[in-house]
Amino acid sequence: MIKKLGIPKEVKKDEGRVSLIPQHITQFTGLADIFVETEAGLGSGFADKDYEAAGAKIVSTAQELYEASEIICKVKEPQTEEFEMLNSTHVIFGYLHLASNLSLTKTLLDKKLTGIATEMIMDGKEYPLLIPMSKIAGNLAVQKGMQFLEYSSQGKGILLASISGEKNSKVTVVGCGEVGRSSIHKSIQIGASVTAIDLNEDILEDLKNKYGENITTLLSGTDEAKSAIRSADLVIGAVLLPGRKPPIVITEEDINHMEKGTVVVDVAIDQGGCVEGVNSNTHSEPFEIRDGVIISAIANLPGAVPRTSSVELSKNLQKYVDNLLVENWFEEYKNDKNLSPSLQIHNGLLLSEEVADSLSLTLSKLI
Numbered sequence: 498m499i500k501k502l503g504i505p506k507e508v509k510k511d512e513g514r515v516s517l518i519p520q521h522i523t524q525f526t527g528l529a530d531i532f533v534e535t536e537a538g539l540g541s542g543f544a545d546k547d548y549e550a551a552g553a554k555i556v557s558t559a560q561e562l563y564e565a566s567e568i569i570c571k572v573k574e575p576q577t578e579e580f581e582m583l584n585s586t587h588v589i590f591g592y593l594h595l596a597s598n599l600s601l602t603k604t605l606l607d608k609k610l611t612g613i614a615t616e617m618i619m620d621g622k623e624y625p626l627l628i629p630m631s632k633i634a635g636n637l638a639v640q641k642g643m644q645f646l647e648y649s650s651q652g653k654g655i656l657l658a659s660i661s662g663e664k665n666s667k668v669t670v671v672g673c674g675e676v677g678r679s680s681i682h683k684s685i686q687i688g689a690s691v692t693a694i695d696l697n698e699d700i701l702e703d704l705k706n707k708y709g710e711n712i713t714t715l716l717s718g719t720d721e722a723k724s725a726i727r728s729a730d731l732v733i734g735a736v737l738l739p740g741r742k743p744p745i746v747i748t749e750e751d752i753n754h755m756e757k758g759t760v761v762v763d764v765a766i767d768q769g770g771c772v773e774g775v776n777s778n779t780h781s782e783p784f785e786i787r788d789g790v791i792i793s794a795i796a797n798l799p800g801a802v803p804r805t806s807s808v809e810l811s812k813n814l815q816k817y818v819d820n821l822l823v824e825n826w827f828e829e830y831k832n833d834k835n836l837s838p839s840l841q842i843h844n845g846l847l848l849s850e851e852v853a854d855s856l857s858l859t860l861s862k863l864i
């Protein structure tokens with residue numbers, strides 16, 4: 498039976514991305530009727546007519562889209578204003594980040610729909626739908642950090658980039674996965690003095706081999722690591738325990754020891770944050786100032802550059818959407834070890850151990 502695939506306009510604040518771009522939906526012709534909410538692609542540079550030319554039908558409201566579609570292909574998790582449009586026939590496919598969001602998790606369970614958390618889709622040991630956004634977020638963390646260090650943001654008034662060849666600024670990155678490595682690369686490129694902190698000694702060794710004297714590598718939790726966090730101009734928190742709430746790696750005490758005007762960017766906020774007591778910010782209100790320290794925690798950093806991000810996201814999403822359009826898709830998601838971690842909610846059951854642990858909810862198993 499032909500499936501009904503819906504692409505809504507994202508409603509999270511300042512979110513300009515769209516899940517699938519026109520050139521990537523043509524392959525679904527014949528497998529799905531595709532509905533696109535009007536202006537869904539506008540922030541990413543794609544007009545309704547581009548989607549129509551690719552074979553989609555434009556609908557004028559979100560309500561119409563949710564009524565017409567079975568598979569809702571989103572970028573970000575459903576927002577409160579979308580809750581009432583959800584029903585048990587829906588498969589919600591997008592970054593859900595449930596481990597930090599009890600009300601969303603309960604709503605998806607109550608609605609008895611199916612929730613697929615795209616950030617948990619695996620390819621061996623990798624997370625192919627998280628990686629491209631993490632690379633973009635890692636770059637943006639430095640870009641935002643540079644901006645918040647400016648005098649007008651009440652930052653230290655320091656330029657991270659080196660002017661005369663000397664390193665005049667310090668960047669400390671905690672968590673050296675995809676986000677962290679992108680931040681490190683960009684910071685080294687512009688001539689900052691960079692310290693990388695991780696729990697994984699192999700990652701630290703690789704970084705040392707790659708960047709030599711341009712980087713200091715430290716094991717997380719050591720006194721040296723603490724000191725590097727407290728003395729940096731820009732601290733980037735980018736730790737991840739897949740599917741779970743991240744550990745707190747930048748404490749209140751660390752912040753108390755920082756110089757006024759220091760900038761802390763908590764990239765792990767989408768999973769709940771790795772800075773003690775952090776609150777979520779938006780692109781239009783991007784930070785709060787605590788004891789003179791600027792703390793920024795934007796859960797949709799790649800949303801700042803939707804033209805770049807949507808193309809990357811859509812390119813990587815295609816084959817997983819394709820998987821949903823076959824008759825036995827559910828069995829495939831349930832039984833494939835790369836796909837099953839993403840199948841987190843089904844018919845009132847919570848299927849993710851990590852989410853159940855993080856939110857103290859009951860874990861269920863499919864029989």
Ligand SMILES: NC(=O)c1ccc[n+]([C@@H]2O[C@H](COP(=O)([O-])OP(=O)(O)OC[C@H]3O[C@@H](n4cnc5c(N)ncnc54)[C@H](O)[C@@H]3O)[C@@H](O)[C@H]2O)c1
Binds near residue numbers: 632697718737
């Ligand atoms: N805010 C955004 O827009 C945005 C975008 C993309 C990713 N993210 C988030 O950024 C975070 C990092 O993502 P990633 O793709 O780089 O993950 P990743 O798995 O590639 O890397 C995470 C790293 O954290 C390290 N780590 C775990 N616990 C640690 C600890 N206690 N101390 C030091 N290091 C520790 C791991 O060893 C690993 O190297 C995740 O929380 C992810 O959800 C946010």
